[in-house]
Amino acid sequence: xxxxxxxxxxxxxxxxxxxxxxxxxxxxxxxxxxxxxxxxxxxxxxxxxxxxxxxxxxxxxxxxxxxxxxxxxxxxxxxxxxxxxxxxxxxxxxxxxxxxxxxxxxxxxxxxxxxxxxxxxxxxxxxxxxxxxxxxxxxxxxxxxxxxxxxxxxxxxxxxxxxxxxxxxxxxxxxxxxxxxxxxxxxxxxxxxxxxxxxxxxxxxxxxxxxxxxxxxxxxxxxxxxxxxxxxxxxxxxxxxxxxxxxxxxxxxxxxxxxxxxxxxxxxxxxxxxxxxxxxxxxxxxxxxxxxxxxxxxxxxxxxxxxxxxxxxxxxxxxxxxxxxxxxxxxxxxxxxxxxxxxxxxxxxxxxxxxxxxxxxxxxxxxxxxxxxxxxxxxxxxxxxxxxxxxxxxxxxxxxxxxxxxxxxxxxxxxxxxxxxxxxxxxxxxxxxxxxxxxxxxxxxxxxxxxxxxxxxxxxxxxxxxxxxxxxxxxxxxxxxxxxxxxxxxxxxxxxxxxxxxxxxxxxxxxxxxxxxxxxxxxxxxxxxxxxxxxxxxxxxxxxxxxxxxx
Amino acid sequence: xxxxxxxxxxxxxxxxxxxxxxxxxxxxxxxxxxxxxxxxxxxxxxxxxxxxxxxxxxxxxxxxxxxxxxxxxxxxxxxxxxxxxxxxxxxxxxxxxxxxxxxxxxxxxxxxxxxxxxxxxxxxxxxxxxxxxxxxxxxxxxxxxxxxxxxxxxxxxxxxxxxxxxxxxxxxxxxxxxxxxxxxxxxxxxxxxxxxxxxxxxxxxxxxxxxxxx
Numbered sequence: 001x002x003x004x005x006x007x008x009x010x011x012x013x014x015x016x017x018x019x020x021x022x023x024x025x026x027x028x029x030x031x032x033x034x035x036x037x038x039x040x041x042x043x044x045x046x047x048x049x050x051x052x053x054x055x056x057x058x059x060x061x062x063x064x065x066x067x068x069x070x071x072x073x074x075x076x077x078x079x080x081x082x083x084x085x086x087x088x089x090x091x092x093x094x095x096x097x098x099x100x101x102x103x104x105x106x107x108x109x110x111x112x113x114x115x116x117x118x119x120x121x122x123x124x125x126x127x128x129x130x131x132x133x134x135x136x137x138x139x140x141x142x143x144x145x146x147x148x149x150x151x152x153x154x155x156x157x158x159x160x161x162x163x164x165x166x167x168x169x170x171x172x173x174x175x176x177x178x179x180x181x182x183x184x185x186x187x188x189x190x191x192x193x194x195x196x197x198x199x200x201x202x203x204x205x206x207x208x209x210x211x212x213x214x215x216x217x218x219x220x221x222x223x224x225x226x227x228x229x230x231x232x233x234x235x236x237x238x239x240x241x242x243x244x245x246x247x248x249x250x251x252x253x254x255x256x257x258x259x260x261x262x263x264x265x266x267x268x269x270x271x272x273x274x275x276x277x278x279x280x281x282x283x284x285x286x287x288x289x290x291x292x293x294x295x296x297x298x299x300x301x302x303x304x305x306x307x308x309x310x311x312x313x314x315x316x317x318x319x320x321x322x323x324x325x326x327x328x329x330x331x332x333x334x335x336x337x338x339x340x341x342x343x344x345x346x347x348x349x350x351x352x353x354x355x356x357x358x359x360x361x362x363x364x365x366x367x368x369x370x371x372x373x374x375x376x377x378x379x380x381x382x383x384x385x386x387x388x389x390x391x392x393x394x395x396x397x398x399x400x401x402x403x404x405x406x407x408x409x410x411x412x413x414x415x416x417x418x419x420x421x422x423x424x425x426x427x428x429x430x431x432x433x434x435x436x437x438x439x440x441x442x443x444x445x446x447x448x449x450x451x452x453x454x455x456x457x458x459x460x461x462x463x464x465x466x467x468x469x470x471x472x473x474x475x476x477x478x479x480x481x482x483x484x485x486x487x488x489x490x491x492x493x494x495x496x497x498x499x500x501x502x503x504x505x506x507x508x509x510x511x512x513x514x515x516x517x518x519x520x521x522x523x524x525x526x527x528x529x530x531x532x533x534x535x536x537x538x539x540x541x542x543x544x545x546x547x548x549x550x551x
Numbered sequence: 552x553x554x555x556x557x558x559x560x561x562x563x564x565x566x567x568x569x570x571x572x573x574x575x576x577x578x579x580x581x582x583x584x585x586x587x588x589x590x591x592x593x594x595x596x597x598x599x600x601x602x603x604x605x606x607x608x609x610x611x612x613x614x615x616x617x618x619x620x621x622x623x624x625x626x627x628x629x630x631x632x633x634x635x636x637x638x639x640x641x642x643x644x645x646x647x648x649x650x651x652x653x654x655x656x657x658x659x660x661x662x663x664x665x666x667x668x669x670x671x672x673x674x675x676x677x678x679x680x681x682x683x684x685x686x687x688x689x690x691x692x693x694x695x696x697x698x699x700x701x702x703x704x705x706x707x708x709x710x711x712x713x714x715x716x717x718x719x720x721x722x723x724x725x726x727x728x729x730x731x732x733x734x735x736x737x738x739x740x741x742x743x744x745x746x747x748x749x750x751x752x753x754x755x756x757x758x759x760x761x762x763x764x765x
Contacts, residue, residue, distance in 0.1 A: 103564035106574040167585055175578040179570060209585045213592035217704065225683035226700035228596065233682060234694030239599065243592065511563075 008410065008507040023108035024510060028115055029094030030408065033401075035118060036090050039081040044473065046074035051432070051466040054459050057451050064449040068135035069150065071447060075138030076155055080162045081122055083393055084251065087258035088204075089114065089169050091400045092197050094408060096173060098501035098508065099191050101182025101517045106175035114168035117161060124158035127151075137447060139244060140215075142229040142237040146222045153219055160215045163208045166254070170204030173197055182500070184519035191499045191523040192268075192281050196261025199285035203250045203257070203292060211247030214240065238303050245296035253292040255389060256356075257285055259396030260327055263349050266399055267331045268524045269497040270346035271338030275524040277330040284323035291320050301372045310369055317367030324360055328353065343495070344418035348399030351426045355391025359384060362437065377447075380440025386433045395425070398476070405480070406494050410507040411487030417479040424472030431465025496531035499523045503536075560736045572738050579742045583749050586712075590753055593705050597760060600697055611690050611698035612764040614679055616670060620762040623666050624754065630659035631751045634720075634744045641737040646727060649740070653724045656747070660717045667710055674699070702761055709757060712750045719743050 009026045019027060050070050053061045062070065093111065097104055105111050128134055134155040136145040145152050177198050181190070218240065220226050227233030229240045268275040275281065297305055297313030331353060340346070362384040365371050375381060406412055436444075439458050444451060451459065493502040500517045501508075521529055521536075530537050558568065565571040601608045637652030678686030681703050685696035723740050726732065732740060 105564075107578055108562070108564070110578075167582075171578050171581045171585075174581055175574050178577055179574040180564070205581055205585055206588060209588035210592045213589050213708075216708075217592075217596070220700075220704065221682075224681060226704070227682035227694075227696060228600070228700055234604065234697050236599075239596075 007509065008505065009510050010410070010507050012510055021112075023104070023112055025093050025097050025105045025108065025111060026408075026508065026512075028108075028111050029090055029092075031115055032085060032090040032093060032118070033408075035115070035122065036082050036086045039077055039122065040086075043074050043078040043082055044470070046070050046077070048466055048470055050074060051463040053449075054451075055463045056460070057453060057456060059449075065135060067449045068447075069133040072134050072137055072155075073129060076134070076159070077125060078389075079138055079251075079255075080159050081118075081125060083255045083389060083397075084162070084166055085118060085169070086397050087262065087393065087400065088173065088197060088200055088254075089118070089165070091262070091397070091404060092173065092193075092200075092258060093169070095404060095501050096176060096194065096197055097180070098407075098504065098512055099194055099499055100177065100180065100185055101500050101513065101519065102176060102180040103511050103513075104180075105172045106180055107172050110168050111172055114165040114172070117165040117168065121158045121160075121162035121165060124154050124161060128154035128158060139248070140218060140240075141244075142218070142221070142240045145218065146229060153222055156215045156219055160212055160219075163212045163215075166204050167208050170201040170208070173201040174205065177201075182517060182519060188279065188282070189519070189522055190282075192264035192275065192278070192285075193258075193261035193499075195282040196257050196259075196264070196285050199289040200254050200257045200261075202286075202289050203254050206293070207247045207250040207254070210243065211251070214243040214247065217243075238300070238305070241300055241303055242296070245299045246293075249296040249299065250289075250292040252388065253288055255393045256396075257288060259352070259393040259400075260285065262396045262400035262403070263331060263352050264327075265497070265499065266345050266349035266403055267334050268526070269403075269495050270343060270349070271335045271340050272496065272526045272530075273334055273338035273524075274522075274527050275330070276333035276336075277326070278524065280326050281330050284326045287323040288320060291316065291323070295320060295367075298367050298372070301369055302376050314367055314369050318364060321360065321364050328357065328360075344413075344415060344422055345399050345403040345495070347419060347422040347426075348395055348402060351422060352392060352395045352399060355387055355395060355426075355429065358434075359387030359389075359391055362387065375440060377445055378440035379436040379444045379446055382446045383433045383436035383440060386429075386436075391429060391433070395429075398422075398425075403495070404501070405483070406490030407501055407506050407508070409484060409487070410490050410505075411483050412490045412494065413483035413487055414479045417475055421472045421476040421479070424468055424475065428465050428468030428470070428472055432462050432469055433465070435459075435462040435465065492534040493531050498525060498529060498531070498536070502531075558735070560731075568736065575738050575742060579745050583745060586749055590705075590708070593701075593708065594756070594760075597701055597705065600701060604692070604694060604697065607690075607692035607695055608698055609764050610692040611695045612761065614674075614677075614687075614690065615702070615762045616673075617762050619666055619670055620758050623663050624758050626659050626663045626666070627751045627754050630656045630663070631748055633659065634747045638737065638740050638744050641727070641732055641740055642734050644734045646730070646732075649727050649732075650724065653720055653727065653740075657717060657720050657724070660713055660720070664710065664713060664717075667706070705757055705761070709750070709753055712753070716743075716747050716750050719746065 009024055019031065022028065049061065050067070053067055053070075093105070128151045131151045131154065132149070134140075134145075134150045134152045135148060136150075136152055140152065140156060177190075177194060217226075217228060221229050225233075228235040229237050231237065264275060264281055295313055295317045297309055298317045301310050301314075362380070366375055366381065366384055402413070402418060435458050439455055439462070440446075442455070444455050490506045492504070492506050494506075495502070498521065500519075500523075503517045504513050528539060530539055561568055561571060565574070633652045633655040637649045637656065640646075640648035640652060674680065677689075678684070679699055680686070680696070681700035682696050685699060687695075720743055723743050726739065
């Protein structure tokens with residue numbers, strides 16, 4: 001096989017048709033990237049508008065009904081169209097085969113189908129937006145969702161269809177990880193990102209179908225009045241909540257687990273140290289995936305479920321804190337006495353650790369029944385949710401995007417602007433959402449269009465924060481788009497990382513590797529190997545010994 | 552070309568036919584798992600509503616036709632047999648037999664849907680319908696329409712799966728006629744078989760749960 005110099009997956013065929021019918025996981029990942037970034041922009045605009053409306057009490061920009069549609073669209077778009085596919089389907093699709101030394105995912109056609117199904121789901125969501133957007137919140141709770149006249153059905157169908165795209169990705173990842181690892185890559189030689197994607201895929205497989213059937217029943221209830229969620233007809237609205245959260249709680253781990261996988265890669269790479277507690281991090285991903293199925297009742301402490309059930313759910317919720325804590329401490333221990341460098345991806349990783357710690361702790365607070373009765377449906381919940389979802393997953397996503405950007409495009413971005421962007425996002429995020437912990441503890445209810453004057457200063461501060469946050473993202477959009485056209489050419493291994501995706505060219509060729517990658521080392525053997533000019537160099541005996549004494 | 556020595560059916564990213572077949576099989580089983588969970592949600596619904604209204608379920612189930620349900624159960628089990636035989640025939644490189652067994656499977660699946668059509672039609676005429684469309688007055692119990700919500704949702708979703716199965720079987724039938732398969736490579740037929748057996752299996756649970764309440 002002779003691949004001409006400079007030919008890669010991006011430039012071998014530039015026609016539109018070659019993109020729309022591509023079976024290459026890298027191109028599908030890139031197409032997903034465009035999809036999810038568009039949705040992030042859309043959901044972000046709704047968020048800014050919501051904050052603008054809340055700058056002062058009373059109606060300013062929009063009516064109360066429009067406001068209800070705004071936060072529903074913000075939630076539904078961000079969850080179903082951005083966060084869930086962002087890391088697995090966009091970044092994961094690109095890096096998973098590269099990281100395990102495979103030529104592609106197991107089912108390339110299914111992979112492409114998943115992208116088109118995603119587009120179809122996005123189409124339904126946009127249609128719902130134009131045809132009188134749903135105003136139920138992203139949770140579609142009955143009985144309101146079955147009685148409102150807004151277009152709940154098309155939004156529900158969108159979520160149902162997007163579920164298939166998520167399942168396709170999950171099926172593909174599990175089969176790929178089981179069957180397509182390069183010879184010599186055993187389970188415990190896999191990068192931790194792969195373990196995280198595997199655990200994510202398990203949840204995608206087990207939870208998404210249940211959401212699917214729940215949404216189908218909701219559509220049947222709304223369209224044909226089958227009565228199963230209607231107490232007047234012998235049904236039960238709380239049953240919907242149980243079914244919804246049976247998916248949607250595990251779904252928050254679909255969102256955050258791959259983010260944790262990215263953080264494991266970033267912390268090890270930028271600390272240039274063997275990851276601390278590899279097996280524990282790997283197992284904790286699987287543990288989180290399994291426990292996540294047993295905690296859904298903590299969303300329903302005030303819905304009238306039995307006290308015993310509430311206590312069990314509360315206890316199991318505390319339990320999830322353990323594997324999450326295991327990861328946190330292992331990352332900290334990895335950094336301890338490492339050679340840390342503060343490039344932009346590492347700054348994102350550090351932001352993640354700080355923000356996710358707050359999100360995790362407040363999650364434990366909300367899991368305690370007595371506190372939850374007080375905080376339920378207040379801004380405290382909103383703040384907690386954004387600390388784990390945005391401070392956790394979204395920050396990790398952008399960390400990963402910056403980390404793999406040179407590999408995806410073969411170009412570098414402006415490092416100084418990247419640092420300014422991450423710092424602005426960090427400051428803006430805390431301004432926006434830490435304020436909301438205080439608002440919530442003072443009793444500000446979530447999803448309210450209007451509020452008492454006493455909350456005005458904090459609401460205003462939170463809105464100012466959203467502008468800082470927005471500015472950070474605008475700067476990022478500027479330098480990332482700039483780098484696509486004018487960026488400096490990226491070396492094969494700009495960060496000196498040891499995982500396999502850095503052993504091929506940037507951007508990779510169509511077949512990923514021109515020769516079978518070197519697998520005689522573990523993904524985090526920074527004590528034995530170093531990277532000089534894109535080449536792996538084995539450290540000599542002396543320096544190896546020195547490393548051991550330092551550790 | 553580097554692929555020159557590879558068999559036609561082998562996709563470029565697999566090292567050999569065995570890896571490709573193993574991957575397909577694993578992927579299919581995972582997909583079947585999602586199907587089980589999809590129906591699992593409905594079975595949970597069934598369990599909840601039956602435990603809430605045991606007498607109503609008993610009274611309402613009497614309007615279902617046990618002979619027709621039994622007939623359909625035999626039809627589907629037989630179609631599973633013909634499906635399995637079609638795979639067996641292809642393993643023995645007997646293409647003609649595979650084609651006939653696939654045609655038989657298709658006909659049996661169609662029979663199932665025709666019988667189902669008559670059952671549905673009968674219920675539509677009598678107003679034994681879900682939720683607010685329920686108008687039948689012959690069942691002496693509270694909220695009997697819930698039973699028909701459960702009945703039509705479960706058998707309806709199953710019917711859609713039978714229909715999808717028929718489309719997929721037609722597709723492998725066409726490919727068999729076009730001589731795409733041999734004893735070396737018959738993965739699509741085998742995968743279709745796995746799916747078809749699951750569709751049968753779900754019916755085998757639906758039949759006693761809906762028709763034979765004691």
